[in-house]
Amino acid sequence: MTPQEMKELVGKPLGTSEWVLVDQEMINKFADATGDHQFIHIDEEKAKLTPFGGTIAHGFLTLSLFPMLMAKSDCPRPAGVKMGVNYGGNKVRFLAPVRSGKRVRGHFKLLELDEKRPGQWQQTLEFTVEIEGEEKPALMAEWISQFFV
Template sequence: MTPQEVKAMVGQNVGTSEWVEMTQERINLFADATGDHQFIHIDAEKAKMTPFGGTIAHGFLTLSMIPYLSAHSDLPKVDGVKMGVNYGGNKTRFISPVRSGKRIRGHWKLIELEEKRPGQWQQTHEITIEIEGEDKPALITEWIMQFFV
């Protein structure tokens, strides 16, 4: 698709990812990478005594899954993209914890797409990360990315 064809989709839900399991191994690796070893993430016995009933993924781990979920989704693909970069977020809310072993998937709604400079496009999506079998999502964010064609 061309950027202009994608721009015509502003205001629409534009994609859903595959499900991915949030394993304890992934949570532990994220804890090691970030130095966040709070027991609610890595100590199953202590975490059982919390309202969560077991270990949970870091909120930032769930947020950082957006590129993976995006790559494993049916989002429209713009022809000729040379690279894409994260630009930032306007709003992010961590609504429900993701328990170890649960599966998540993303849903994208295109909020805005504009050409900042020739060949440099900025898109804003409202992204909802759903937790399989749960009423409330893990998070909702308004995320900005740029891509270059």
């Protein structure tokens, strides 16, 4: 699909990803990578004593799943992309914790798509992370990225 054809999808859901397991190993690796070793993420015994009842993923870990969930989604892709870059976010809201051992999946909706320069496109996506078996999503974000064709 060309970027011009994708522009016709503005305001519409693009697709949904596969389910991805957020396990303690993933959480621990993220803690090591970011230096965020707060006990609610890595100490299973202490975390049992909190209202969460166990360890939870970092909110930023959940947000960082965006590229993987997008890659594992059925979203249409613009043809001829040479590269893509993150540009930033308009808003991010962490709505519910992702408990260790839960599966999540992403839902994507195209909010905006504009050609900034010839061959340089900027898109804003609504990104919602669903937690399997729970009513409230883990997060909702408006994420901006650019791709070059």
